[in-house]
Amino acid sequence: MKKIWIIILVVCLSYSAKAQIMAAKLQASGLTCAMCSKAVFNALSAVPYVEKIQPDIQGSIYQISFKQNMPIDPDLLSRAVTDAGFSVAKLQLTGTFPETTIGKDSHVTLFNQVYHFVNVPSQVLKGTKTITLLDKSFVLPKEHKKFAQYTTMTCYSTGTRQSCCPQTGGSQSSRVYHVTL
Amino acid sequence: MKKIWLLAILFCRLSADAQELYVFSEPASNMPANSVGIRQQLRRVEAAPNFDGGTRSSTEIMYGANKNWMLHAAFTFSDMYSAYFRVESFRVYGKYRFFSHDDLYRHLRMAAFGEISYSRNPQMYDEISLEGDLSGVQTGIIVTQLLHKLAISATGSYVNSLRPIQNDMHSRPISQDAFSYSFSAGYLLFPMRYTSYNQTNVNLYCELLGQNALLSKVQYTDLAPAIQFIFNSQTKLNIGYRYQLSNTMHRMGRQGWLLSMEWLFLKKPK
Numbered sequence: 252m253k254k255i256w257i258i259i260l261v262v263c264l265s266y267s268a269k270a271q272i273m274a275a276k277l278q279a280s281g282l283t284c285a286m287c288s289k290a291v292f293n294a295l296s297a298v299p300y301v302e303k304i305q306p307d308i309q310g311s312i313y314q315i316s317f318k319q320n321m322p323i324d325p326d327l328l329s330r331a332v333t334d335a336g337f338s339v340a341k342l343q344l345t346g347t348f349p350e351t352t353i354g355k356d357s358h359v360t361l362f363n364q365v366y367h368f369v370n371v372p373s374q375v376l377k378g379t380k381t382i383t384l385l386d387k388s389f390v391l392p393k394e395h396k397k398f399a400q401y402t403t404m405t406c407y408s409t410g411t412r413q414s415c416c417p418q419t420g421g422s423q424s425s426r427v428y429h430v431t432l
Numbered sequence: 433m434k435k436i437w438l439l440a441i442l443f444c445r446l447s448a449d450a451q452e453l454y455v456f457s458e459p460a461s462n463m464p465a466n467s468v469g470i471r472q473q474l475r476r477v478e479a480a481p482n483f484d485g486g487t488r489s490s491t492e493i494m495y496g497a498n499k500n501w502m503l504h505a506a507f508t509f510s511d512m513y514s515a516y517f518r519v520e521s522f523r524v525y526g527k528y529r530f531f532s533h534d535d536l537y538r539h540l541r542m543a544a545f546g547e548i549s550y551s552r553n554p555q556m557y558d559e560i561s562l563e564g565d566l567s568g569v570q571t572g573i574i575v576t577q578l579l580h581k582l583a584i585s586a587t588g589s590y591v592n593s594l595r596p597i598q599n600d601m602h603s604r605p606i607s608q609d610a611f612s613y614s615f616s617a618g619y620l621l622f623p624m625r626y627t628s629y630n631q632t633n634v635n636l637y638c639e640l641l642g643q644n645a646l647l648s649k650v651q652y653t654d655l656a657p658a659i660q661f662i663f664n665s666q667t668k669l670n671i672g673y674r675y676q677l678s679n680t681m682h683r684m685g686r687q688g689w690l691l692s693m694e695w696l697f698l699k700k701p702k
Contacts, residue, residue: 281534283580284451284620286696289629289665290464293698308626311536334465334499338534391535 272323272346272362275315279332280340280391282311287337294331300324311340322363325428329388342389343381344430351376356402358417358427365412365427370401382430386410398431451618452576452583455658455672455690456639459585459616460541460576462529463496466699470494473692477512480685486512488564500529508564512684513553521564523549527574537580545589546571558650558681559643560593560610565684568593572612581620588613597647600682607645615640618660633662641674645681652679658690668694 279291288308295304295313300321305314317323325342332339351359354373359366369385384390385398387410399407404415412425452459463469471492479485488510496502504525511517524547531542547570549562562568572589592609600606622634637660642653658672675687 278536280536281532281539281578283537283578284662285626285629285631285633285665286453286662288626290467290698292629294464297699306629308629336462336464336499337539338532340534340536 270347270349270362271317271319272344273317273319274345275317275325275328276341276343276345277313277315277328277332277339278341279311279313279337281337287335290335291332291337294335295328298327298331300327324364325384325389326426333388338391339389340391341394342384344384345379345381348376348378348380356404365416367402367404367406367416367427367429369398369407369429369431371432380432382432385429385431398429402429451581451620451635452578452585453635453660453662453668454585454616454618454639455637455660455670455692456641456656456674457585457587457614457616458527458545458574459583460529460543460574461539462499462502462527462543463494463696464698465496465498467496468494468697469496469694470697471506471692471694473690475688475690477685477688480683483685485685486510487517488512489517490564502527506563510564512564513556520553521549521551521567523547523562537578539576539578541574541576541578543574543576544571545574555593555595555606557683558606558645558648559652559683560591560607560612560645562591562593566593566595568595570612583616583618585616586614587616591643605648607647607650609647610643610645612641612643614642629665633660633665635660635662637672643681650680650682652681652683653677666696666698668692668696670694 282288285308288306288311292304292306295301300317300323301315302318303316329339352375353359353368353371357368385395387395406413406416406427407429410427412427416427452461473490475488477486488508490506490508492504492506494502494504507522509517509519527543527545529541529543533540547562550567551565553565555566560566562570568591570589570591572587574585574587576583576585589612591612595608597608598606616639618635618637621636623631637658639656641656644651654674655677656672656674658670661669670692672690
């Protein structure tokens with residue numbers, strides 16, 4: 252009996268270990284030319300968990316694939332773009348989600364980070380999904396302002412855990428990423 | 433004429449946005465953090481009354497310390513004040529971007545800059561330029577607006593040559609300081625559509641450059657068109673021509689050419 256439980260535990264842990272963010276689509280703002288685009292490309296390539304980037308120079312869009320089994324910190328992508336001299340207009344992350352129940356203002360620990368879901372109906376996330384980041388460093392100011400109407404929590408404007416945030420197991424980080432589907 | 437070149441040198445700088453990479457002036461944008469640029473410039477001032485013409489070489493190294501700060505250092509040598517080529521000046525320049533608002537394919541940037549120069553050349557003209565001709569200090573503000581393929585900039589600065597106030601041969605006071613300004617426009621002409629970092633970019637520029645001496649009230653205004661080629665999104669070739677539109681100053685010359693190459697070294701991807 253004990254061996255059966257050990258096998259079930261290992262299978263469950265193996266399954267949850269496969270849940271990860273595999274790719275991202277990032278659009279930069281404040282640039283038009285290829286020289287600027289190349290500066291952003293080089294900066295993004297230097298982020299430790301980035302495997303490969305396919306740039307769309309005309310659209311200022313970067314299709315990024317990540318290395319496997321490395322923790323993904325979206326702030327590093329934003330910082331790379333701002334260090335190059337520009338800003339992020341849009342960042343979407345695509346990942347394989349473990350079975351996760353979400354709803355309005357859910358705070359969930361996923362992929363070693365805390366994600367606050369904004370303007371999403373109650374549902375169960377499972378399998379490959381794409382989430383869009385809403386924090387100030389990942390969107391144009393007007394977009395960040397647009398989604399502010401869907402939550403009254405102060406963590407939305409600060410990007411850090413506030414008194415409004417429920418406790419989430421597994422992460423002691425004060426950073427809270429705000430996302431939508 | 434010499435002062436036209438001096439002022440042309442003063443305003444020539446690099447930036448990270450192609451159509452903001454003005455040939456005769458500096459944009460408000462900075463270089464990417466931890467990047468290094470090298471610029472080698474050659475300027476020719478055409479002969480004018482009491483001037484046989486002259487050539488100046490300027491070698492400049494540029495460093496993007498972070499997204500807001502960049503620093504330059506340059507030395508020049510020329511035959512503009514001597515019968516032979518000689519090392520004549522050294523200067524340092526710093527720029528701080530204090531405002532940036534980005535949107536898709538556009539941005540508004542503002543920066544403040546300061547410059548200190550040492551030159552061994554004698555003071556001979558009303559024009560005050562710190563890019564080889566005179567020792568002095570300069571500080572100013574730059575505003576740049578990028579609108580897709582068009583970039584426009586305005587710069588205003590105060591320059592002080594730190595030279596003692598004295599009269600010229602006609603008993604006219606030579607100003608110690610001046611207000612300098614520029615209005616620049618750049619347009620990304622080619623490629624029509626980006627498909628690769630290896631495409632050659634062609635940018636066209638037109639700049640208005642001027643200076644008003646504060647004590648003597650003499651002034652000049654120059655027009656400076658230029659064309660720029662960017663290779664592999666990393667190397668620039670600039671060809672410009674600057675000529676006088678109006679002038680009440682005693683200047684070295686009235687027109688001349690500029691040719692420069694610039695190399696940008698970005699942080700290496702792993």
